[in-house]
Amino acid sequence: MPEEFGDWDPEIFEKHGREVISQIRGHFEKIRDVPVAVPRDPAELKSAVAADPPETGELFERVLADTWEKVVPGLVQWNHPSFHAYFPTSASLPGVLAETLTAALNVNSMLWQTSPAATALELVVLRWLAAMAGYPQDADGLLVTGASLANLYALAAARDHALDFDVRERGTGGPGAPTLRIYTSDQAHSSVDKAAITLGTGLANVVRVPSDEQYRMRPDLLDEAIRRDLAAGFRPLAVVATVGTTAVGAADPLERVAEVCAGHGVWLHVDAAYGGLYRLAPSLASTLEDLSVGDSVVVNPQKTLFVPLDSTALFCRRPGALARTFRLVPEYLTSAHDGDTTDLMDLSPQLGRGFRALKVWWVIxxxxxxxxxxxxxxxxxxxxxxxxxxxxxxxxxxxxxxxxxxxxxxxxxxxxxxxxxxxxxxxxxxxxxxxxxxxxxxxxxxxxxxxxxxxxxxxxxxxxxxxxxxxxxxxxxxxxxxxxxxxxxxxxxxxxxxxxxxx
Ligand SMILES: Cc1ncc(COP(=O)(O)O)c(C=O)c1O
Missing domain, CATH: 3.90.1150.170 (Aspartate Aminotransferase, domain 1)
Structure with a gap:
């Protein structure tokens, strides 16, 4: 076949593949000996890899050598055992291999019919993750790109639930539309604010409830804030509680926050991106509160379960709520539903979706x-x-x-x-x-x-x-x-x- 057509010969793929795997092995074997990060001059870094795209294909050996010589040393080594920033999202080796196979299969799990086993596997790992986090296993759920988007999607569903008119049709504004308020602690992650920006709720309507001396949301002040807002004509959209806050790893008192939410009929979303899966740890299990009080919950295997980026699970125990917000099927995406099938594109705004379930399944x-x-x-x-x-x-x-x-x-x-x-x-x-x-x-x-x-x-x-x-x-x-x-x-x-x- 002329060089201009087609893909690598599988034999070439295997040759290079073995080399890449062997280099990955070397990388992990020596990872303690390399700096976690090396401060570099941004201009120097950019110029090291900046060149015009090659007109003709280059030798893969050269591409690979450049990657290890010019790119990897300029990365922060998130897999380094002395990486302690943010939340460590370390990739386990089974997860690394799963990413390779995922790319090889390259399936899109938007509809059941576009990849039945990928959807089936996603539903399985979601059940497993729900069980690990102590959330109902029959909750609706899906894997998404990070906890920020999970928070956004959950709050979109909560918004539609809070408004007694057809938001999808009419939008959030118009005569008589109430101003919506989101309540969260002064420690909550900035993705709650970003969700308010994206949903059009506005930062001014994110009510930051003060936290106590241990950085946990004060349920009494939450209750006061909701009462005050109701009297002033605002409409609560949701309360966002955090289990494992970003700054200090505090957990809001879920049971008492849930009582306040129940008292006012307000949706409780639990951002357990960091803390949720620590329920698995025997030393913590008895001290962590029950996540199932949340109408929706996010947990992040990419943060805590050694699954490579990205992999986040969003659950919602209000049956059909995510689909009521997001399901929209243009003609070209209609499909026959034989048996009990699920189209995961119905549960978020994302259409094309990678096969994230495989790496979660392999790691677990x-x-x-x-x-x-x-x-x-x-x-x-x-x-x-x-x-x-x-x-x-x-x-x-x-x-x-x-x-x-x-x-x-x-x-x-x-x-x-x-x-x-x-x-x-x-x-x-x-x-x-x-x-x-x-x-x-x-x-x-x-x-x-x-x-x-x-x-x-x-x-x-x-x-x-x-x-x-x-x-x-x-x-x-x-x-x-x-x-x-x-x-x-x-x-x-x-x-x-x-x-x-x-x-
Ligand atoms: C509590 C909490 N929620 C949400 C997020 C956002 O996570 P992601 O990077 O997966 O969007 C973070 C990030 O650290 C977080 O700490």
Whole structure:
């Protein structure tokens, strides 16, 4: 066949495929030896890979070599055992292989008839995930691209439920249309705000209910806010509770929030993107509240179950609610329904959908429920040990508790906190700058990658544990490095941490 036509010969594919797999193996075998991240000049990075598209095909060996030489070193290694930023979305190796097969099959699970087994498998893994999260297994559900979109879709269904006219036909405005309000805590993820922007509800109508001293939504203040709004003529669209907040890993008191929602007939959406699947961990199972109080719930296997990006499950136990909002079938997508079939395109705005279920299925089957539980438990134990170390250190604190393996750390050296020349405000300012500087330095060192949050106590380093490869020694090394950098920064303050300068 002339070179200009057709695909690779399968033999060539296998040859290169073996090479790629072998390089992936090498990558994982050496992953502890490479920096988690290396700060690079953006212009240099862009120019390293910027070239005109080649007119004629290049040797794959060259493409592969460029990938490892020019691209991979400029990535942040999310699979590195010392990646502790945000929430670790580490990919397990069965998940990596599943992605390859998924690409090879390249099926689109928009309709039952476009890929029956893909839809059937998605329904199976959804049932499994629902059971793991403690949500009704017969709830409607689907796999979506991330928790932000899951929150948006759930709130779209909640909006249509809240309005007593045909929103699909008429839109949300018009004479007599009430102003809708979404209630969530001051700790909720920004995707709730983005959903309000997208749905046309408006940021002004996202009511941020204050959280308590442990960063959990205050149900009494939620109740007050809803009552006040009802009296003023607003219409509650939904309450969004969070199980595993982004900044500190707090869990809103679901049962009491659900009581408030039930009292006002308001939809409760539970964003359990981070915390939901930790129900599997035996050490946490009894402390986590029942997710089934949520009318809709999101859990994120990509965050906690070692399934590669992207894979998020949205569930809704109000039968047909997602379909009432999203089902729209143009002629070309009509199909015969023989037997009990489901067209997953009916449950979200997305039409073409990849075969995400395969990787979830492979990962769960490969490790088993108990294997996953043990891995989650191991992360919880590592975080507990780290917290104990931090609590014993006179110059570090953990300003926020969390049941989950997310440790918020703040360097609060006595040299600053006990300096009589400094006002309280100045102490905080200096400590904030010191912690920000520690974060920059540790991330720049390549030994670990952390993120930050700003809490009531001030700026904290967030060290989130949950990577499938992280072991005790890794956490110990990061902790020692943080303490070393902090002491160095205190001894030789740089930039804004020139703390000896009294106010
Ligand atoms: C509580 C919570 N909800 C939603 C999201 C959004 O997740 P995604 O990146 O899957 O859209 C995050 C992200 O960290 C989160 O922490």
């Amino acid at each position: 089957r490969t490790f088993g429920r108990a294997g996953l539980a043990a891995r989650l438990d191991a992360s919880v134990a590592l975080a507990r040990r780290l917290r104990e170390r931090v609590d014993r250190h006179p110059d570090w604190t953990c300003p926020a508790p969390s049941a989950y393996p997310l440790v918020c750390l703040r360097y609060t050296p006595e040299a600053v906190t006990a300096d009589p020349r400094l006002s309280e405000g100045r102490k905080r300012e200096i400590t904030d700058a010191l912690n920000a500087r520690i974060l920059r330095r540790v991330n720049a060192s390549g030994t670990a990658f952390l993120s930050h949050a700003v809490l009531r106590d001030g700026y904290v380093l967030r060290l989130s544990i949950g990577n499938i490869r992280t072991v005790g020694e890794d956490v110990e090394r990061v902790w020692r490095e943080l303490d070393r950098i902090a002491a160095a920064e205190l001894a030789e303050p740089t930039g804004t941490t020139a703390w000896t300068d009294p106010a």
